[in-house]
Amino acid sequence: MRPIRWDGKQLLLIDQLRLPEDLTWITCKTVEDVAEAIEKMKVRGAPAIGATAAYGVAIGALANVEKNKQEFQSAIEKVCDRLAKTRPTAVNLFWAINRMRSVLSRHENDDVPKIVEQLVKEAEAIAEEDVRINQSIGRNGLPYVPDHARILTHCNTGSLATVEFGTALGVVRTAHAAGKSVHVYADETRPYLQGARLTAFELSHDGIPVTVITDSMAGHLMKTGNIDLVIVGADRITANGDTANKIGTYSLAVLANYHDIPFYVAAPLSTIDFGLASGDQIVIEERSAEEVAMIAGKRIIPQGVTALHPAFDVTPHELITAIITEKGVVEKPNTERMLQLKQQ
């Protein structure tokens, strides 16, 4: 399944807000369409929003091809600034926008149509690379999945969260394709229900056994010996291995540690922010409390009562058994080992 498609001019995205009931596509024709799709979480997941933003810059470039060089460059800067304001936590968004910005500076002596061509090519390259990277993550993660593994995961880290294949779910897919028997327990992932709606949708589509649980059931399943490993994705990993991921991930890591269950993070290098020393420096997105107060359009908390919606939390590196990337696996991550991965 490829939820992000480029037809040379416009971007087609599966509307993730409407899954699993309806599999519908939205067409992004303008930069604003792209920005809104990211903000409203029609597309979500760190690598997916990175690739989407890159195509957003490509759309902005095509729309400004008639301008003179100076006007073109300042228009693209504005496009990048707009897209960078859509969501704050997943570093892949900024990584992809920076890659697009560096095309501008590499080609500053070319004429505008040539720069536009290069920007479109770069967006396509970011998307294509993501697919290959996910497959490498899957291969590197394979030895960590025993046959008959009962795997707990959180949020959605599959094709829908990437360009195709997935990170943590990519590891699960690789294990399944290698003939290992696996059973996935998907946390429903309140409040957006990425696990219940998206992970369950993807895995059942692929014929991989999946059972949905509410987030609060994870501890009980671990205590009763029903989970062999936990694997999640990441939105931003800092230089010491601390990992921001969907709210609820930290609780799972604490539980896994208490029950002596391995806790893996699977993510591409583009999710590692070597510019931040530790997770305390990560900006955590605060989303509308209404998203917590309402389920399927119905208010579930009394009028006048407040709700809170931090969309991510940070898992300290001490609780992570290993970080699985396309370049290699960092076991017991810390600053020194993360740096070794960078220098490899």
Ligand SMILES: CSC[C@@H](O)[C@@H](O)C(=O)COP(=O)(O)O
């Ligand atoms: C391969 S996706 C990794 C993470 O981006 C994922 O686990 C996650 O937290 C997504 O959050 P979301 O708010 O749905 O964009």
